[in-house]
Amino acid sequence: MTDATTRFFDDLDQQGYQPLLAKVSGALRFDLHEGPQTMHWLVRIDRGNIQVSREDMEADTVIGTSPALFDDLVTGHENGLTALLRGDMTVTGDARLVVQMERIFAGPPDARGPQRYRKGMQ
Amino acid sequence: MPPSHTVRILDGNNFVVCEATGDIEATPTEPTGLFSIDTRFLSKWVLTVNGERLNSLSYDDLQYYESRFFLVPGLATHYVDAKLSIIRERAVGKSFREHITILNHDEKAVDLDIRMDAGCDFADLFEVKDEILNKKGEIYSEVEPDRLRLGYRRGNFRRETIISSSEPARFDRNGFAYSIHLEPNEQWDTAIDVQTMALSPSGRDLRLGLRVHGAERLNLQQDLEEWIAKAPKVNSEHEELAATYRKCIVDLAALRFAPLSLGGQNIPAAGLPWFMTMFGRDSILTCLQTLPFTPELSATTLRILGALQGTRFDDFREEDPGRILHEMRYGESAAFEEQPHSPYYGSVDATPLFVVLLDEYEQWSGDVALVKELEQECRRAFRWIDDYADLVGNGYIWYERRNTESGLENQCWKDSWDSISYRDGTLPPFPRATCEVQGYAYDAKMRGARLAREFWDDPAYADQLEREAAALKERFNRDWWVEDGGYYALALDRDGRQCDVLSSNIGHLLWSGIVDDDRAEQIADHLVGPRLFTGWGVRTLAEGEVRYNPIGYHNGTVWPFDSSFCAWGLRRYGFSEEAAVIASGILDAAWYFDGRLPEAFGGYPREQTKFPVEYPTACSPQAWSTGAPLLLLRTMLGLEPHEGHLAVAPRLPIGMGRIEVLDIPGRWGRVDAFARGRLDLNSVGG
Numbered sequence: 001m002t003d004a005t006t007r008f009f010d011d012l013d014q015q016g017y018q019p020l021l022a023k024v025s026g027a028l029r030f031d032l033h034e035g036p037q038t039m040h041w042l043v044r045i046d047r048g049n050i051q052v053s054r055e056d057m058e059a060d061t062v063i064g065t066s067p068a069l070f071d072d073l074v075t076g077h078e079n080g081l082t083a084l085l086r087g088d089m090t091v092t093g094d095a096r097l098v099v100q101m102e103r104i105f106a107g108p109p110d111a112r113g114p115q116r117y118r119k120g121m122q
Numbered sequence: 123m124p125p126s127h128t129v130r131i132l133d134g135n136n137f138v139v140c141e142a143t144g145d146i147e148a149t150p151t152e153p154t155g156l157f158s159i160d161t162r163f164l165s166k167w168v169l170t171v172n173g174e175r176l177n178s179l180s181y182d183d184l185q186y187y188e189s190r191f192f193l194v195p196g197l198a199t200h201y202v203d204a205k206l207s208i209i210r211e212r213a214v215g216k217s218f219r220e221h222i223t224i225l226n227h228d229e230k231a232v233d234l235d236i237r238m239d240a241g242c243d244f245a246d247l248f249e250v251k252d253e254i255l256n257k258k259g260e261i262y263s264e265v266e267p268d269r270l271r272l273g274y275r276r277g278n279f280r281r282e283t284i285i286s287s288s289e290p291a292r293f294d295r296n297g298f299a300y301s302i303h304l305e306p307n308e309q310w311d312t313a314i315d316v317q318t319m320a321l322s323p324s325g326r327d328l329r330l331g332l333r334v335h336g337a338e339r340l341n342l343q344q345d346l347e348e349w350i351a352k353a354p355k356v357n358s359e360h361e362e363l364a365a366t367y368r369k370c371i372v373d374l375a376a377l378r379f380a381p382l383s384l385g386g387q388n389i390p391a392a393g394l395p396w397f398m399t400m401f402g403r404d405s406i407l408t409c410l411q412t413l414p415f416t417p418e419l420s421a422t423t424l425r426i427l428g429a430l431q432g433t434r435f436d437d438f439r440e441e442d443p444g445r446i447l448h449e450m451r452y453g454e455s456a457a458f459e460e461q462p463h464s465p466y467y468g469s470v471d472a473t474p475l476f477v478v479l480l481d482e483y484e485q486w487s488g489d490v491a492l493v494k495e496l497e498q499e500c501r502r503a504f505r506w507i508d509d510y511a512d513l514v515g516n517g518y519i520w521y522e523r524r525n526t527e528s529g530l531e532n533q534c535w536k537d538s539w540d541s542i543s544y545r546d547g548t549l550p551p552f553p554r555a556t557c558e559v560q561g562y563a564y565d566a567k568m569r570g571a572r573l574a575r576e577f578w579d580d581p582a583y584a585d586q587l588e589r590e591a592a593a594l595k596e597r598f599n600r601d602w603w604v605e606d607g608g609y610y611a612l613a614l615d616r617d618g619r620q621c622d623v624l625s626s627n628i629g630h631l632l633w634s635g636i637v638d639d640d641r642a643e644q645i646a647d648h649l650v651g652p653r654l655f656t657g658w659g660v661r662t663l664a665e666g667e668v669r670y671n672p673i674g675y676h677n678g679t680v681w682p683f684d685s686s687f688c689a690w691g692l693r694r695y696g697f698s699e700e701a702a703v704i705a706s707g708i709l710d711a712a713w714y715f716d717g718r719l720p721e722a723f724g725g726y727p728r729e730q731t732k733f734p735v736e737y738p739t740a741c742s743p744q745a746w747s748t749g750a751p752l753l754l755l756r757t758m759l760g761l762e763p764h765e766g767h768l769a770v771a772p773r774l775p776i777g778m779g780r781i782e783v784l785d786i787p788g789r790w791g792r793v794d795a796f797a798r799g800r801l802d803l804n805s806v807g808g
Contacts, residue, residue: 022498076434079439079464081464082456082464085279085328085457086277086279086457086458087277087278088277088278090322090324090328096429099430100429105434106434107433108435108437110437111436111437112435112437113510114510114511114524115513115522115524116513116515117514117520117553117616119616119617
């Protein structure tokens with residue numbers, strides 16, 4: 001069920017550097033709550049250099065969601081800001097970190113993107 | 123003063139729109155209320171004394187965030203029983219506070235029942251002009267001994283209004299009441315506090331958990347005084363001009379908006395009341411207008427828009443990598459994706475204008491660090507311009523919405539559905555390309571080349587951008603020139619056919635520098651000629667076009683912001699007298715609106731109406747209308763940063779008299795500019 005989440009963090013850790021986060025430094029902790037259980041992911045960013053661990057440690061920003069919603073967020077089926085406004089995702093601490101982090105989540109998988117006009121095709 | 127009986131006060135995106143009595147009774151035609159984060163938190167707020175509504179003797183807007191109402195019981199008749207006065211003083215800040223004072227002027231003691239009816243429909247800002255019939259969530263009202271809680275719940279989405287009173291009140295589900303006894307000449311006071319809450323499932327406000335960076339505006343009065351003190355001073359023989367300037371500086375203070383998720387940094391919101399949020403285009407153009415006066419707005423605007431630059435494809439939000447956002451909203455319709463504003467990216471001009479602002483800001487401020495900080499954002503913006511925006515593959519920026527439900531059809535500043543047409547009045551198919559956006563792209567590349575050469579240490583990229591800009595200018599002058607009119611077409615359709623109407627957009631082309639020198643004079647003549655110029659400003663669409671209508675939103679009204687960029691463009695090409703004609707028209711109009719220009723006013727000829735006719739639903743204050751007098755001042759005084767200094771080359775009409783602008787901030791520290799009206803404008807225009 002959290003395959004997508006695990007894959008996302010594993011990829012992030014292996015990348016080691018994410019240019020979209022080049023101006024970002026700080027630690028984010030993702031608390032994925034399911035019943036009595038909470039899974040933790042800790043992402044430390046130092047000017048784009050990224051380390052991921054499963055530690056439950058203090059962080060500048062703490063994000064709380066269900067594991068299912070987080071799967072949807074990282075795969076682009078859900079959007080971070082709307083989840084926050086709906087109350088389905090909670091954020092405490094430095095909001096700028098989550099705004100930056102959210103930008104590296106995938107876009108909607110069915111997005112077509114800009115379409116070139118070709119004469120006679122429309 | 124424009125005819126209006128609604129009173130508005132605000133702080134950021136917390137604001138109140140109410141009747142002249144201070145009451146709120148929201149209807150679709152009178153969308154009053156207390157609003158915060160794009161949600162209505164009070165739709166009913168009606169004060170009665172012994173069951174009677176109150177009558178307004180007067181009200182004052184003390185500051186943009188506070189107002190005071192003087193009231194007496196009973197409705198307006200020829201006789202007003204003034205044995206009792208009621209004063210309501212209110213302010214918005216983090217919460218909405220109202221102080222009620224009741225004075226007994228009678229020689230007898232009185233017993234009074236004071237009641238406030240309170241209620242809320244929790245409408246999304248996008249619903250307030252419609253009948254609200256089927257909210258998807260549940261509205262509730264909970265009475266506690268010392269407070270009334272009005273709420274709305276839809277899944278985990280919860281918004282609450284919490285009302286409490288300094289004097290003990292009897293709360294019920296529909297409001298609260300006091301029974302008081304007043305001796306002769308006695309007064310009674312109560313302070314009411316209204317909190318607006320956006321609650322997460324844990325019961326915390328989702329804004330409270332967010333750490334705020336930078337100084338919070340705790341003391342609004344002190345903050346406003348500091349803001350005014352920091353801005354340059356304008357003295358003028360014409361007191362009207364100095365008064366307009368001061369009004370603009372205060373309105374800019376009111377329009378500052380700190381986005382929810384970006385830590386207390388301020389950028390200009392687009393306008394009160396319905397546009398108190400971040401708009402890419404409006405925020406950037408306002409920053410360009412106000413750079414000589416309030417440069418700090420530009421740095422934060424660039425940082426925030428850069429931080430939210432698109433990174434992926436999203437058809438609902440019309441996001442692409444490198445695209446600068448159009449509009450951000452926090453209401454229920456954004457939260458549940460009934461509207462795409464989370465954020466919405468459907469604009470094609472914000473992206474090139476982002477680079478234009480960065481370059482202009484550096485020329486004024488010398489803030490090289492920010493130019494280096496935003497290098498990648500600029501490069502991504504250029505990739506968007508070249509790849510994703512060129513929907514026809516011929517080197518122009520085009521648009522065609524991908525969100526066909528709630529996206530914008532016209533993604534340029536004239537964004538109403540019928541703003542782009544051929545001369546016969548018909549509307550072109552999509553994709554469309556409008557002319558001013560090609561000018562912005564040209565300017566962005568020329569300016570980007572300077573940044574690459576001087577600050578990014580990439581002369582090859584600078585050369586490339588300059589080559590692309592030159593090719594664009596050549597192409598543009600070939601494809602868009604309307605031979606039989608002597609101007610540039612408003613737009614091209616996808617097959618290259620011109621939307622060959624005469625429009626104000628040609629003024630933006632002068633500002634961008636894309637106009638061939640030998641054609642500039644024809645453009646200048648049109649801008650101050652009888653088809654476009656009303657005597658007050660430049661019509662969005664020329665008189666004589668099929669769709670021309672003096673009160674057509676983008677088809678004939680005058681937009682002060684639009685005229686201010688036309689004036690700047692004229693000055694750029696050396697038409698300083700024509701620029702001064704437009705500047706004095708708009709500044710004259712400003713005085714009819716008490717120094718506060720509306721978004722738009724009617725395109726009637728000046729000699730016909732004698733005063734500028736306000737567009738029916740225009741927003742006011744509107745950020746880029748507020749910026750217009752500032753840009754016009756800059757234009758008339760010829761303020762230009764030049765090799766690290768501020769050059770001043772005034773070209774003022776005779777009637778303007780003497781103007782001095784003191785303490786203009788920039789890389790030179792602070793310098794003063796002086797000017798005297800010497801231009802005789804009678805020889806220009808017509």
